[in-house]
Amino acid sequence: MVNPQWLRSFALLCQQESFTRTADSLGITQAAVSQHLRYLENHYGQLIVRSRRRFDLTPAGIALLEFCREIEKASQRLKMRLQENDGDCGDISLITPGSIGLRCYPLLLSLQQSLPGLAIRHRFAPDDEVLSAVLENRYELGLMTRQPDDSRLVAEPFAREPLELVFPAGKKVQSWQDLTALGFIDHPDGQAMATRLLSRVFPGNPGVRSLPCQGFSNQIALILSPVARGLGFTVLPRFARLAFSGQHEIEVMPCTVPVVDTIWLIHRAEWPLSGRAQKALAWLKDHLEG
Structure with a gap:
């Protein structure tokens, strides 16, 4: 497996287009940045074409840079998934019928404005689709117009x-x-x-x-x-x-x-709600009738 430090050096070098600035940003020497690039080119072939005024990526360099970006995105997604108790960032996923959804979605957008680290993912759906989406863990929270009978779910009154x-x-x-x-x-x-x-x-x-x-x-x-x-x-x-x-x-x-x-709130019974989901529910209950 390629050393992640080599990939970080390469990605930053592509952004900075300068060995000196890259080294300064990473807190290493310019020689180390050059060495990391050489290691990568030993694996993948020529990655960068350098001239006095230009800094161009070869096709292999473009492919490797895209790979570095995918790794960074995956790292961010993993970080968000592991920060379950952090109520100020991450994905809030809610699936609802139409009427209650029309009320909840704008309220959640207001919460996101106050906490930009949150991302709101909402879907309108009939009760049967709400049930299956929560059971299949595609949405953490669901609202239904009827009380479900499934031991895998927690179901509690949410609103009247x-x-x-x-x-x-x-x-x-x-x-x-x-x-x-x-x-x-x-x-x-x-x-x-x-x-x-x-x-x-x-x-x-x-x-x-x-x-x-x-x-x-x-x-x-x-x-x-x-x-x-x-x-x-x-x-x-x-x-x-x-x-x-x-x-x-x-x-x-x-x-x-x-x-x-009665509008019923449902979520999986096997694991606790994330901190951000708990914060979203508290926000909704405080503002629903306002």
Whole structure:
């Protein structure tokens, strides 16, 4: 195996383009830098073409420099993996359903701004994909809308999220006839959510399927756009509504008998959470309702 010190000397020499500056940076003599380069060229052939004004890499030199960079990246990745208890740097990986994800991701970006050593990796996914991603250790943290039953996981309540009937600002919604006049903006979970909430708000109603459908979107961040334009009403989880930028363009119907779902936090049970994951969870819980 090639001496790592030789590779460090070569990589820095390529950056500095000076034997003197390289030696000074490494705290060794210029002769030592030349010796390291000679050892490497004995292994790989000519690496550098030197002239009075130029310092060029041969194809072998370019390949070796790329190898040095890959080693440095791998070293950094290993360092991050081993710093599990350091809450100020490393990868925070979270996979969530849409509504809670719309709320959590911007909050985690704010945490990253205060701690630039962190890297946020977030994915939107349905419950089944969240479950498999955490079980397969592709994500350290997951949020689900149902409690999983798997001994390999720790599952604990993370947040409570009510369903909300959202309609255009300035409109009146007091009866089923008002909903009929507005029409329904549907989404993949729209009819199921609307059925659950409207059975509480308007007992004995003829069902959401009886309402005219005024549109459909499978992008949770866009569902409220037609509502804000006065094109209909919808039923969404609260965090999806809070993530919408045009809050002044929409209204939420008060519900005296709310429908509230529990959001479950999951992670592997066999090993403790990393320090950075614990810090992220504490940050989210402090700011989630803000």
